[in-house]
Amino acid sequence: MKKKLYSTIILTSALLLSGCGAYNFSGASTGTAQSFQVNFFQNYADQSPGSTIEPQLDRDFTNALQNLITNLTSLNLTGNNGDLIYEGEIVEYRVSPMSATANQTAAQNRLTMSVNVRFYNTTKEDSDFEKRFSFFFDFPGTQLLESVKSEAHEALFDRITQDIFNASLADW
Numbered sequence: 001m002k003k004k005l006y007s008t009i010i011l012t013s014a015l016l017l018s019g020c021g022a023y024n025f026s027g028a029s030t031g032t033a034q035s036f037q038v039n040f041f042q043n044y045a046d047q048s049p050g051s052t053i054e055p056q057l058d059r060d061f062t063n064a065l066q067n068l069i070t071n072l073t074s075l076n077l078t079g080n081n082g083d084l085i086y087e088g089e090i091v092e093y094r095v096s097p098m099s100a101t102a103n104q105t106a107a108q109n110r111l112t113m114s115v116n117v118r119f120y121n122t123t124k125e126d127s128d129f130e131k132r133f134s135f136f137f138d139f140p141g142t143q144l145l146e147s148v149k150s151e152a153h154e155a156l157f158d159r160i161t162q163d164i165f166n167a168s169l170a171d172w
Contacts, residue, residue, distance in 0.1 A: 029169060030084070032123045036075045037082030038066045041115065045093035048114075054093050057153075061090060061115065064157040068165055086164070088117040091132070095145055098138060111145065112136045113156045119168045131167060135159040 043058040045051040065086060070077055075084065092114035099107045114134035121127045137152040139145075145152070 030073055030075055031121075033075060033083035033121065035078045035082045036069055036073075036084040036086070037078050037080060038062055038069070039085065039087035041065075041088055041090055043090045043093070045090050048092045048094070050096070051092050051094045057093060058090060060153065061157060061160075065161045065164060068161045069169075072165060073169065083122050084168070085120040085122070086117060086168070087120075088115055090114070091116050092134070097141065099141075107141045108138055109141050109143075109145075110136050110138050111152050111156070113160065115160055115164075117164055117167075119164075121168075127168070129167065133160045133163045133167075135163070 039062075041058050041062045043053055045057075046053045066077055069075060069086075090113065092112060094112050096110050096112065097108070098110045112134065113136075114132055116130070116132050118130045119128060135156050137148075137155045139148045139152065
């Protein structure tokens with residue numbers, strides 16, 4: 001009787017554990033892809049009226065996207081011939097006043113960043129896309145961008161890279 005109970009417990013445990021292997025907490029569906037590449041995102045924000053060029057923004061954004069995909073998938077980062085290819089450009093980086101005080105100065109400013117992304121999946125071509133991703137960061141008008149830049153970039157990069165990841169790999 002004991003032997004039969006142990007056998008049943010072991011069999012049930014094996015079945016339950018084997019079912020857990022297919023679940024992925026990031027929701028990523030990489031299919032048969034084994035590698036990805038993120039081409040350098042050039043900063044063309046100065047071509048958009050009101051936008052400015054922020055030094056190192058292109059490098060930092062490219063690295064943030066590479067890090068997110070590396071951390072959320074088992075794909076290998078490669079410099080060329082990746083199964084999944086991300087490329088594009090930063091097309092907007094602008095600070096705009098959002099609300100005014102009685103003295104007609106900005107009470108709150110908004111930093112907006114937009115990125116145009118082209119995604120190619122060489123293992124499943126019907127999932128290719130070109131899309132614009134954008135997000136913003138609000139900060140008090142009494143502060144300069146320089147004083148909140150680190151926090152702002154972290155928030156912008158987190159949201160935009162997550163949106164790119166979801167659009168390209170999330171299987172929700």
